[in-house]
Amino acid sequence: MHELALMAELRHLAEEAASREGASRIHRLQLRIGSLSGVDADALRSAFAVVMADREPGDGSGSIDTQGSTLELEVVRTVCFCADCQQEFAPSDVIHACPRCGALSTQVLRGRELELVALEVS
Amino acid sequence: MCGTCGCERPHRLIALQQSLLSRNNAQAEHNRAHFQHHGLLALNLLSAPGSGKTALLEQLARLWPQGPVGVIVGDLATDNDARRLQAAGAQALQIRTGDLCHLEAPQVAAAFEQLDITDMTLLVIENVGNLVCPTAFDLGEQLRLAVLSVTEGEDKPLKYPALFQSADAVVINKSDLADAVGFQRQEALANLRSIAPRARVFELSARTGSGLEPLVSWLCQHLPVAEPHGPHP
Numbered sequence: 001m002h003e004l005a006l007m008a009e010l011r012h013l014a015e016e017a018a019s020r021e022g023a024s025r026i027h028r029l030q031l032r033i034g035s036l037s038g039v040d041a042d043a044l045r046s047a048f049a050v051v052m053a054d055r056e057p058g059d060g061s062g063s064i065d066t067q068g069s070t071l072e073l074e075v076v077r078t079v080c081f082c083a084d085c086q087q088e089f090a091p092s093d094v095i096h097a098c099p100r101c102g103a104l105s106t107q108v109l110r111g112r113e114l115e116l117v118a119l120e121v122s
Numbered sequence: 123m124c125g126t127c128g129c130e131r132p133h134r135l136i137a138l139q140q141s142l143l144s145r146n147n148a149q150a151e152h153n154r155a156h157f158q159h160h161g162l163l164a165l166n167l168l169s170a171p172g173s174g175k176t177a178l179l180e181q182l183a184r185l186w187p188q189g190p191v192g193v194i195v196g197d198l199a200t201d202n203d204a205r206r207l208q209a210a211g212a213q214a215l216q217i218r219t220g221d222l223c224h225l226e227a228p229q230v231a232a233a234f235e236q237l238d239i240t241d242m243t244l245l246v247i248e249n250v251g252n253l254v255c256p257t258a259f260d261l262g263e264q265l266r267l268a269v270l271s272v273t274e275g276e277d278k279p280l281k282y283p284a285l286f287q288s289a290d291a292v293v294i295n296k297s298d299l300a301d302a303v304g305f306q307r308q309e310a311l312a313n314l315r316s317i318a319p320r321a322r323v324f325e326l327s328a329r330t331g332s333g334l335e336p337l338v339s340w341l342c343q344h345l346p347v348a349e350p351h352g353p354h355p
């Protein structure tokens with residue numbers, strides 16, 4: 001599993017943004033993960049603790065304090081597009097069959113997200 | 123003073139909407155432009171451990187009609203795969219990934235620098251044997267090829283849908299063992315089609331070499347038109 005590596009990347013992006021904005025401390029991070037993104041929410045939370053929340057100031061990279069920060073996870077359900085019906089639908093299982101016409105969709109509109117949405121800083 | 127953490131300063135929100143994969147994806151786009159510039163068809167080869175990725179590439183290296191085959195192979199610890207591939211005539215380079223469960227675009231870029239690509243038309247990136255982690259990481263490939271072997275069970279595509287959904291083609295390997303293991307071919311094909319309706323399917327044996335020709339022709343059809351005079355990316 002690569003949740004640790006992803007959280008290290010999260011730290012990098014968050015520190016970069018916080019420095020750019022002249023902040024010195026990160027309090028809260030909002031992350032959006034799609035149900036097809038291949039990451040496990042619990043594993044992400046454990047990795048977040050190691051990389052961010054439990055990290056003492058000055059330990060590791062940068063001058064941004066992330067100790068005690070919290071992670072808010074928003075999980076995005078898969079949404080596909082049916083080319084025959086020209087409509088979006090939320091598949092009920094791993095097979096992306098349109099509930100109206102039964103056609104298999106090859107267009108995933110949402111569900112692959114791995115996004116840092118926002119940061120609360122001071 | 124702030125109510126939640128007791129600090130003296132006001133909190134503020136920074137809106138970002140930034141993908142955690144953005145650095146990887148930028149490097150992947152760069153790789154893609156690079157491969158294209160050199161007239162290379164780049165393939166990302168994915169499967170569970172032991173499905174036969176290296177065995178398939180050994181065969182491809184022998185059969186490929188246009189120049190040497192380049193292989194960048196990710197492995198946790200050893201360089202066995204690279205040695206097997208070199209013995210089969212490929213230009214193979216091993217990336218030791220340590221405890222990383224997938225390859226990322228910057229590793230591929232660094233390995234690519236060290237590869238002699240004279241007369242090369244096909245570059246295959248053999249990913250780490252893993253059906254989950256490599257899926258999200260674009261390496262700059264033109265095509266994704268997933269391998270499933272008959273010994274793994276007909277429902278693999280249903281258990282690991284994201285990987286099979288992302289594949290342009292799926293190889294069903296070890297067909298020489300199909301009878302011995304009671305492989306339910308129709309069921310496997312139906313599962314695969316329900317998950318990856320657009321993927322091409324090739325049934326073959328990397329051991330005996332039977333069934334490889336259709337894959338070779340399909341790859342040849344995807345060879346890029348080289349732009350020898352274009353700017354270097």
Ligand SMILES: Nc1nc2c(ncn2[C@@H]2O[C@H](COP(=O)(O)OP(=O)(O)OP(=O)(O)O)[C@@H](O)[C@H]2O)c(=O)[nH]1
Pocket residue numbers: 169170171172173174175176177178203250251252295296297298299326327328329330
């Ligand atoms: N019978 C049979 N055995 C095969 C076939 N393809 C591969 N094998 C065997 O399966 C084992 C694993 O094959 P590899 O080519 O090393 O598989 P891999 O996917 O590269 O494995 P990793 O790189 O470790 O993930 C080896 O013992 C191969 O000889 C096949 O078509 N038929």
Ligand SMILES: [Mg+2]
Pocket residue numbers: 175176177203248
């Ligand atoms: Mg291998």
Ligand SMILES: [Zn+2]
Pocket residue numbers: 001002003223224255
């Ligand atoms: Zn992983």
Ligand SMILES: [Zn+2]
Pocket residue numbers: 082083084085086098099100101102103
């Ligand atoms: Zn429909």
